[in-house]
Amino acid sequence: xxxxxxxxxxxxxxxxxxxxxxxxxxxxxxxxxxxxxxxxxxxxxxxxxxxxxxxxxxxxxxxxxxxxxxxxxxxxxxxxxxxxxxxxxxxxxxxxxxxxxxxxxxxxxxxxxxxxxxxxxxxxxxxxxxxxxxxxxxxxxxxxxxxxxxxxxxxxxxxxxxxxxxxxxxxxxxxxxxxxxxxxxxxxxxxxxxxxxxxxxxxxxxxxxxxxxxxxxxxxxxxxxxxxxxxxxxxxxxxxxxxxxxxxxxxxxxxxxxxxxxxxxxxxxxxxxxxxxxxxxxxxxxxxxxxxxxxxxxxxxxxxxxxxxxxxxxxxxxxxxxxxxxxxxxxxx
Numbered sequence: 001x002x003x004x005x006x007x008x009x010x011x012x013x014x015x016x017x018x019x020x021x022x023x024x025x026x027x028x029x030x031x032x033x034x035x036x037x038x039x040x041x042x043x044x045x046x047x048x049x050x051x052x053x054x055x056x057x058x059x060x061x062x063x064x065x066x067x068x069x070x071x072x073x074x075x076x077x078x079x080x081x082x083x084x085x086x087x088x089x090x091x092x093x094x095x096x097x098x099x100x101x102x103x104x105x106x107x108x109x110x111x112x113x114x115x116x117x118x119x120x121x122x123x124x125x126x127x128x129x130x131x132x133x134x135x136x137x138x139x140x141x142x143x144x145x146x147x148x149x150x151x152x153x154x155x156x157x158x159x160x161x162x163x164x165x166x167x168x169x170x171x172x173x174x175x176x177x178x179x180x181x182x183x184x185x186x187x188x189x190x191x192x193x194x195x196x197x198x199x200x201x202x203x204x205x206x207x208x209x210x211x212x213x214x215x216x217x218x219x220x221x222x223x224x225x226x227x228x229x230x231x232x233x234x235x236x237x238x239x240x241x242x243x244x245x246x247x248x249x250x251x252x253x254x255x256x257x258x259x260x261x262x263x264x265x266x267x268x269x270x271x272x273x274x275x276x277x278x279x280x281x282x283x284x285x286x287x288x289x290x291x292x293x294x295x296x297x298x299x300x301x302x303x304x305x306x307x308x309x310x311x312x313x314x315x316x317x318x319x320x321x322x323x324x325x326x327x328x329x330x331x332x333x
Contacts, residue, residue, distance in 0.1 A: 069301035090298035103286040110263040113196045122207030130215045146205035153266040188279035214248040250327045258315030
């Protein structure tokens with residue numbers, strides 16, 4: 001009679017963990033490539049990236065150290081090192097200044113108008129140009145609306161002055177027909193519409209290029225399939241074209257919201273005296289006049305720092321909204 005111990009069958013040896021099994025308790029260790037080897041293998045890409053990285057480092061990140069002026073009683077002739085620290089005194093003076101809040105209100109009003117009227121304008125123009133049948137007419141219209149982007153704001157304001165000023169074409173036309181002249185360039189009540197119109201006229205072609213590039217990548221077979229299924233021009237635009245440019249639109253919207261407090265500097269500076277500071281003062285001109293013209297460097301730097309922090313928060317919040325809609329935004333999760 002054999003004992004139970006002798007009847008017990010020996011256990012089969014467990015198979016060795018699979019190398020490709022990710023659930024293995026002992027996953028294989030990837031060999032770490034030394035930094036020296038990675039630099040040698042990717043030196044071409046690093047060399048191509050170096051000029052751009054140096055540009056951003058010198059002109060964007062390094063000047064951020066100058067924000068220390070916002071916490072100092074800065075005097076240019078003694079420099080950062082010897083200027084005394086004043087803590088948050090510049091911010092207290094900034095928030096107690098009614099002109100600052102007036103500049104904030106004007107900036108938000110101009111930004112809202114540009115977001116409503118200027119932001120969708122390049123998309124509408126891109127859809128219109130993309131629907132043109134003749135490639136020759138398409139290139140001509142594209143070139144014409146693209147050229148104003150390269151005109152300086154001095155010339156743009158001068159052109160609008162020649163058309164909408166008190167002695168411009170529009171006023172002369174009204175006088176010739178027995179009506180009173182209308183000087184749009186010096187009217188504070190219409191200044192916001194004037195600014196928005198100038199931005200649309202100058203930069204609609206520049207914004208259109210990005211949408212045209214997105215439209216060029218749409219698979220044409222989708223349009224053909226939709227046409228076979230009986231979809232008309234509007235339904236093809238709604239179900240094929242607009243979904244194709246949704247990612248680009250959300251990315252541009254995120255970037256626009258991050259830069260929402262920068263509504264323009266030269267444009268407002270050139271026309272500030274014509275309509276007055278109450279109608280045209282924005283954060284950029286407030287910072288320029290307090291920091292450079294009046295010599296109040298600390299308050300000007302504090303206003304610039306507040307503007308930068310709000311812009312960063314706007315980009316972060318808008319990017320979260322983009323992730324909620326299933327888009328990448330300007331960076332992934």
